[in-house]
Amino acid sequence: MVYPGAAEFVPDTDDLGALAEASQACKGCDLYQNATQAVFGAGSRKARVVFVGEQPGDQEDKAGEPFVGPAGRLLDKALAAAGIDRDDVYVTNAVKHFKFEQRGKRRIHKTPSRTEVVACQPWLLAEFNAISPEVVVLLGATAAKALMGSSFRLTAHRGEVLHLPAENATVDLDADPEVVATVHPSSVLRGPPEDREKAFDALVADLRVVASLM
Template sequence: MIRETVTLSTASDFSGWRAWARKLLHDRVPASSIQWIVSPPPFLYAPSATRLLPNAPSTTNLPRALASLFPAVFVSEDPDRLHLLYLTLQTLRDGMSVPDQLIESLRRLATESRKRALDLRCQMPDARNPEWQILRTSHAAALIDSQADALSNLRPEPWVVIAPDRTLFWNAGEYRFGPGFTGDDLPPSELIETARSLASAGNKNAFWDGIAQVRLHPESENIAASPSLASLRAKAIDCQMCELCRPATRTVSGEGDPKARLLFIGEQPGDQEDLQGRPFVGPAGQLFDRALREAGGNRAETWVTNAVKHFKFIPRGNRRIHQKPDASDISACAPWLMTERRVLAPRVTVMLGVTAASAVLGRSVTVSRERSKHIPLEDGSIGLVTVHPSYLLRLPDEESKTREYTKFVNDLRMAISTLAG
């Protein structure tokens, strides 16, 4: 018998569901007596709005392993998902063990949602093209909403997601939500403007506060099973395999031609790379691009990445001062680099500096001893060691900079000729 009917504003209204679940658990309303429905209020897409939610103390201690499943289960398309989540909390509140069958149902629904989330992320273009990007998808609104943070981290540059049930608009600093549309007959410029006009619900609308954010929780085995560079990048945005993820803005994955046979590996993202979400775009990256052009190469035809995927720094006033990665940082990122190299399968790998060389070769490296030599790698490809371009920027005088820059260009030219040969 239905005793309580609870109305949520959207299928991604996790904060609303959580507030009502706490109250109903506190009032000892059984799961079988609750009807959960989704009915958007008329001001759901207003630029700003407030709402009142019940405020009750928590009566349940949710184990971390189960807590990690809840957002993904919440945005699943199973009609019984909210009942199953509440039933889990009710069981724990009563001091009982959650039945294996219920846990298995939660895991199955969470796995399905994470697969959909991964698929959506893989569709998001990277940040190489700063122009507006339009992502059309058929994914459900709740799934799209759950990926707002992840998609903005994957691509800091502007984009819009258009789906039958949701419009998600990101303008390099703020995302906004709107109703869905198709716009099949609209040119790109009109699509973007239509999305802009529809997506007006922003950070000041309380109905969009506390959306269920679905994370992928990548681990070594899951990383190694990645079938593509796009899926690797999509998973890496949720990486928490070391402490560097906490102060950094985002994971910075590699970019370039996924069919490239020439791979360049640097040390780690710097300040600008961390902010822009792209490798080698700061001063050292600009120097690298210039040297590669002089050597006869084209960055667009290569793949560029780093041994460590997060920016390691110490804050000093308004600045973030680069810190060299240590062995534990390199080890934590090893699954990402190893899988990236396996999927890319380059013919020539250029290690830019001691961190990259140590990460690839698995031993201590002195760049001056190993530089400009062909090094057979375990996967059958050829490795080359040279300096990191940031080394050139630190040289004290112009004569040294000119001499070392010429040697660096020659090393890049050697890599290109090795690929051609």
């Protein structure tokens, strides 16, 4: 399916509050039909680092705020362990509406399609241009491919200091932030219990790379 995209719904402003308000009216793809609300980013316009996840989860969809569920709490723990001040961070997602499959009373996360990610990208770029971050951290494969291109492999470049590809014509930013890709905190939680400490430590190691760039 070809979606019209969010561009026509994104106002020409660098006011994050105005952007967040406008996102509630977005119909750039079909995900708005079943989600409770759009979940825009959160944090200071003066944030030095922007963290980009995949999409809001069940708790985020209900609360209207990003990273407030279990993955968000684990991210906060990892930030503290890496020595990154939460006040220096802005958190958002590549897709602003929750995509899910209903199973009884439970809403089970479904990965957004590439076309849905591309349709939502104007919101993400508007956030970047409003903040002009020094560093962008891509959490998980969906977020990484959203900005680095569909051929990007997280496992091959995890923890490296990168830049957005110049040949990616869909990414038009006023700034040129350094980029670090790592796993999404939810992957640590989904892993085998006996491996979670090791996975958490690996996430913290990647975030220490981010801290060194600040």
